[in-house]
Amino acid sequence: MPAGPLGGAAVDPATFRRALGRVPTSVSVIAAGTREGPAGLVVGSLVSISLVPPLIGIFVSESSTSWPRIEATGTFTANVLAHGQHELCARFARPGGAKFTGLTWLTSPLGNPLLPGVTGWIDCTLRDVLRIGDHSLAVGQVESAGEGNGGPPLVHHEGLLRALAPYGER
Numbered sequence: 001m002p003a004g005p006l007g008g009a010a011v012d013p014a015t016f017r018r019a020l021g022r023v024p025t026s027v028s029v030i031a032a033g034t035r036e037g038p039a040g041l042v043v044g045s046l047v048s049i050s051l052v053p054p055l056i057g058i059f060v061s062e063s064s065t066s067w068p069r070i071e072a073t074g075t076f077t078a079n080v081l082a083h084g085q086h087e088l089c090a091r092f093a094r095p096g097g098a099k100f101t102g103l104t105w106l107t108s109p110l111g112n113p114l115l116p117g118v119t120g121w122i123d124c125t126l127r128d129v130l131r132i133g134d135h136s137l138a139v140g141q142v143e144s145a146g147e148g149n150g151g152p153p154l155v156h157h158e159g160l161l162r163a164l165a166p167y168g169e170r
Helices: 013-021 067-073 086-093
Strands: 028-034 037-043 046-050 055-061 075-080 120-132 135-147 154-157 160-163
Touching: 028 055, 028 067, 028 086, 037 055, 037 067, 037 086, 055 075, 055 120, 067 075, 067 120, 067 135, 075 135
Parallel strands: none
Antiparallel strands: 028 037, 028 075, 046 055, 055 135, 075 120, 120 135, 154 160
């Protein structure tokens, strides 16, 4: 295998993708109310960055057609999907289109869509966007958050959507 940029072996993209697939990730719909109507997309990478100040990060593909509309608003809400929301995930994972057609939602304190049945939501102002590789890291300043009524979260693992199984007691 040829050497990588730091002298180590170059990483085969297919192997790297399979290795990352072993890491379970939450599935969230990032949504914003725009002038043209609501916009949304699915991310499988929502991370806590800081408690003080409260910050989260999401990673968005550079090929996303929905992200520029969301980014332009300066706010977004992360709707953390619950285990039974596979269809909602599929709806928001597709590129473009009227993803909110036929859906009923509430409005967050910042004016963004709060989807029904989610396990939780986080309402943010956009603090920074850093372009890294083929994705952007969007940092959100958390303005408000809430628990939903959807139960355990939906997770992505090894190319499949899954529910978490409890282990032990809380």
